[in-house]
Amino acid sequence: MTLEDPAQYRALFEETRQSIVALLSERAATISELAGVLDKPKGTVGHHVQVLADAGLLHVVRTKKVRAVVAKYWGRTARVFYYHQVDAVVSNAQRILQQAAAQVGHLEEAAAAAGRDVEGILDVNRRDVRLPVERVDEFRDRLGDLLLEFADQPRSGDTTYAMIYGVFPSERVGLPPTDEDGP
Structure with a gap:
């Protein structure tokens, strides 16, 4: 899903709401479950979930009657959110x-x-390399694909792992080019 509405950006790029969206990438969850994991009051988490739902980023995926109460299970509207x-x-x-x-x-x-x-x-790790912008774009695309593959893995195991990547113009100054070939 590509984010286009400024309200979607405002909804998603807040720390608690990002945590909620990240948790819901594993499975649908109730407000109570999210509040327990985030160690925040249910009312606070409920507010953030509603903001995300109003922006079209979350929705109720199923309900379950527990005693006299209907529990809502919230899920993401998309596996991946693309933004400019x-x-x-x-x-x-x-x-x-x-x-x-x-x-x-x-x-x-x-x-x-x-x-x-x-x-x-x-x-x-970090590497600073002088490259043409076209090659950098190729690496950015490959890293983005790898990140999506990582995120799409079936959930299992006892530990949650994070993968982060960044490609950006470095402040490191390179040596000037020479007329010589080779290293």
């Missing part, structure tokens, strides 16, 4: 990277406290 780089989204990239960096820091601290190495648990 607009004002509301630009700051989102930095927020995603900051959240990922904080989680990496927590993993490293926990591993050090337990006397373990993070190798095999965590893999973070």
Whole structure:
């Protein structure tokens, strides 16, 4: 689903609502289930779910009668939300990277406290390479496809893993080109 309405951007790019949408990529859930996982009051989570529903990003996928109450199970309206780089989204990239960096820091601290190495648990790398924009676009497309493949995997196991990628113009200055061939 491609986001086109500014209300969809405002709805999606808020931290709690992003967490709700991420959780619902696993399966449909009730407000109570979401509130329990997010450790937030049901009223707060209900408000955020309603904002997402009003924006067309969530909907009730099924109901179940539990005693005298009808439980609503909320799900995403699309597996993937596509968006264009607009004002509301630009700051989102930095927020995603900051959240990922904080989680990496927590993993490293926990591993050090337990006397373990993070190798095999965590893999973070960076490479700065001078390339033509056409090649960068090819890599961006391939990484995007890999991210979608990762997100579409059947849910199993005990641990939730994150995959993050970024392709951006680096501030690292490169050496000037030479007339010589080779390295």
